[in-house]
Amino acid sequence: MNQFVERYELDAYWPAERFAVELDTYDHHGSHVAFEKDRLRQEDLKLAGIETTRVTGARLDREPAAVMARLSRLLSQRRRDLGVPGSAQTAG
Numbered sequence: 001m002n003q004f005v006e007r008y009e010l011d012a013y014w015p016a017e018r019f020a021v022e023l024d025t026y027d028h029h030g031s032h033v034a035f036e037k038d039r040l041r042q043e044d045l046k047l048a049g050i051e052t053t054r055v056t057g058a059r060l061d062r063e064p065a066a067v068m069a070r071l072s073r074l075l076s077q078r079r080r081d082l083g084v085p086g087s088a089q090t091a092g
Helices: 032-047 057-062 064-082
Strands: 003-005 008-010 012-014 019-024 051-056
Touching: 008 019, 008 032, 019 032, 019 057, 019 064, 032 051, 051 057, 051 064, 057 064
Parallel strands: 019 051
Antiparallel strands: 003 008, 012 019
16 A cells, blocks of 8 residues: 555555556545646556556445455456466555
8 A cells, every 4th residue: 555656656556466546536636737647647657567547535435345346356357467376465
């Protein structure tokens, strides 16, 4: 959780899978400047080989179980794509 990777602080990161989850809350990401920075950040991470998915704070509050289930599926898919074993690793 909250690791610095490629000069960015990532909310959750799985290093073996090079997979990140970013929590987007309107308070921190609701301006035009933040919107533009977030897109550049996502491109930089993609260029570094890090797959990133974004989850809004409102969605996490509203449907936490569904969000966690989808994140689990995305992480499993990433592991399959990369040939990384281990479905029990946690965010680090």
